Amino acid sequence: MRYVVLAVVMTTIAVWANAMPLRQRVVSGPELTGGDGVIIGRAQCGASTWLLTDARALLEVRVAERAIVSRSIRGFVADERPWGLACVGAGELWTLADYRTLARLSASGEVTSRAKLRQPRLNVFGVGDTLLLQQPPGAAGGPLLSAVRLADLNRAEPWPGLMATRQSSVNIDVPSVLVACGLAYEASLPCWITNQTRITVSDGTRGRTLSVQPQFVTSAAVDPNLPLWDVAVARSSALWVLTSAASGESGRRVGGRLTRSNLRGDNLGAIDLTPKARVIVSATEHHVLLLTVAGTLMEVNTP
Amino acid sequence: MASKIFRRRAIVATLVVMALAASRPAWAQTPPNPQDACMSQLTSCYYWAAAQAGFWTMWAGGIDCELQVIDCIRRAVLGR
Numbered sequence: 459m460r461y462v463v464l465a466v467v468m469t470t471i472a473v474w475a476n477a478m479p480l481r482q483r484v485v486s487g488p489e490l491t492g493g494d495g496v497i498i499g500r501a502q503c504g505a506s507t508w509l510l511t512d513a514r515a516l517l518e519v520r521v522a523e524r525a526i527v528s529r530s531i532r533g534f535v536a537d538e539r540p541w542g543l544a545c546v547g548a549g550e551l552w553t554l555a556d557y558r559t560l561a562r563l564s565a566s567g568e569v570t571s572r573a574k575l576r577q578p579r580l581n582v583f584g585v586g587d588t589l590l591l592q593q594p595p596g597a598a599g600g601p602l603l604s605a606v607r608l609a610d611l612n613r614a615e616p617w618p619g620l621m622a623t624r625q626s627s628v629n630i631d632v633p634s635v636l637v638a639c640g641l642a643y644e645a646s647l648p649c650w651i652t653n654q655t656r657i658t659v660s661d662g663t664r665g666r667t668l669s670v671q672p673q674f675v676t677s678a679a680v681d682p683n684l685p686l687w688d689v690a691v692a693r694s695s696a697l698w699v700l701t702s703a704a705s706g707e708s709g710r711r712v713g714g715r716l717t718r719s720n721l722r723g724d725n726l727g728a729i730d731l732t733p734k735a736r737v738i739v740s741a742t743e744h745h746v747l748l749l750t751v752a753g754t755l756m757e758v759n760t761p
Numbered sequence: 762m763a764s765k766i767f768r769r770r771a772i773v774a775t776l777v778v779m780a781l782a783a784s785r786p787a788w789a790q791t792p793p794n795p796q797d798a799c800m801s802q803l804t805s806c807y808y809w810a811a812a813q814a815g816f817w818t819m820w821a822g823g824i825d826c827e828l829q830v831i832d833c834i835r836r837a838v839l840g841r
Contacts, residue, residue: 496836496840496841497840497841498836498839498840498841512836512840539832541832541835541836557828578824578828580831581835581839594828594831631796632796632799632830632831632834632835633796633838636831636834636835636838636839652838652839684838687841688841710840736841737841
């Protein structure tokens with residue numbers, strides 16, 4: 459009996475400790491301005507996180523230094539509209555220059571090479587030495603992401619977890635086939651369909667593909683069109699979920715609330731962000747670095 | 762052949778416009794869906810594609826229209 463009481467007390471303390479509110483702190487002055495454009499791709503490479511913007515800027519966030527270095531991108535031709543950013547292998551940055559062209563970017567922002575794809579692709583992500591390309595939606599049940607290696611970009615393997623849903627022939631719903639991916643921990647990458655709340659965490663094998671359905675997403679005041687804004691997986695199965703806010707100061711959607719969760723989707727603590735966040739820059743088990751709408755870097759920590 | 766493609770794209774464009782018009786009340790209480798503004802471009806793009814000379818140019822133009830709409834929506838939805 460004594461052990462039962464002790465176990466109950468310990469469990470209660472553990473849950474209470476886990477669910478304690480998070481703390482936020484701005485750690486750098488405004489490093490970005492509105493002229494830096496909308497972020498259209500993010501990739502994590504070693505100690506840096508890279509952001510690509512539609513103003514043709516490549517931003518390097520040096521996580522340990524809490525600093526951002528911005529460089530102009532050179533080398534895109536006039537009709538190329540880059541989208542997505544991936545870091546694979548030994549720090550190689552790749553973006554989609556157009557639907558059928560992958561372009562490699564140097565750290566100084568130069569387009570150094572291009573590779574043609576046989577099929578059009580909608581987005582690019584990276585994990586380990588694998589590029590994930592989003593396929594245009596095909597038949598219902600077909601994979602939305604395929605994995606390719608740089609050595610053979612046209613040999614694609616399906617990436618498990620996210621499947622195309624049946625589309626009505628009348629109500630076209632593009633967001634229901636657009637995929638977003640967050641920050642990976644080792645080979646585990648979180649991805650989700652933009653208008654859904656279910657997160658798939660996978661390393662590319664069916665045996666290690668998990669589906670997480672955090673209930674707290676729908677209970678908060680999120681934008682129902684785009685409930686999840688960003689997600690990061692960290693050590694010890696920690697999952698950080700940034701949910702969308704209805705609108706931002708600039709009229710664009712933003713990340714309004716950050717919740718610490720796990721692979722069961724439990725709410726282990728949350729915080730309403732001030733200022734709101736644009737994107738998660740890095741994440742560990744007890745700590746997240748975010749880029750805010752004010753252009754600052756902000757830390758969120760567990761107590 | 763060309764008029765058949767033109768007719769098909771015109772029908773799709775009409776259906777898209779009707780679908781958007783029909784679904785608007787359900788979204789009245791929520792922020793604007795980024796899809797709405799982007800979809801309005803599709804109709805005019807299909808007309809442009811259907812006016813191209815030659816089957817393959819017309820066909821490729823139609824695909825480009827669809828990819829342009831997806832690009833517009835992804836920038837609104839996924840851009841941060």
